[in-house]
Amino acid sequence: MKVPRAYTQIARAESVAATRRRIVEATAAALGRSPEPTLAEVAGRAEVSVQTVLRHFGSRDALIVETAGLLAAERAAAPGDPVPAVRALYWQYERRGDANIQLLAREGGDPAVKRLMDRGRALHRDWVAEVFAPPLRSRPAAGRDVLVDLLVVATDVYTWKLLRRDRRLSRRAAEARVVRLVEGILR
Template structure:
């Protein structure tokens, strides 16, 4: 007797959609407060806490997955600084204020501190990848300093200074950062 190949594509698609909903709920909840619980995330995602635990295991694993999803939003091919800045500022426009709230609370919550430390490391890695061709054109002994300057130029606090404190339009803020990046990489 032959057995028929059976794939559970519907179930797999549903599980993937549930996972995405949970991650989106975690991102949204973290944007409002660093004091997020699994119950908060589950309620937003319209699933049980047990479902969140089955998918992610721990709050820390869920937060790490949320950070990975956020990092993927701004990935761009290396070598196009203007495009990299537009992608980054697109994310800051959506989540910059939430990032600032998390940064303000990192000293009070060790989980948030780890998340922010992880975010800083990811940002530095992203900057290094996004600007790799231009960095590679400089002598090795200069690259670390240039990378530090690029990290500062593209940091969320720079966005805050230009957009929130100075009140510049998004386009004008992006232009200022493009000019800064250009001067750093000369």
């Protein structure tokens, strides 16, 4: 009985994982241009066939769900400390902020873009509530919602745009200002 060599299986698994990552990254990039990218567009960006995309994900909806997971993971941060949270967030904004700003400009005239942006706003608010939960827990429940609103504004992509694009601050300087905002809100 012939047994396949382990290194061949490892190489194959690594290749499959790399293709999957490339497809998800292509989807994230496509979402920066359109809230409803086609499988053909994603496949073209990932340099694979539509059939390969479907083989990996089964459907366009499953692909979008996995891509949303990637985008959420990009900004993952341990709750409680604003410095790594803002750093993770700004890392994502540096990669995807300009596309988000372009989509936000289109949301008034395109219901699909509006739905995507509404989902993004809800996910951002959830991220804020989770990442800053420890200091928020010590506050009265009535005031927590106000603080979350303020933290959402402080960490919003528009704040990033104002500091990085409009004011042309370095990433480090912009992050430092946002950390000061966040710490001020939490005091």
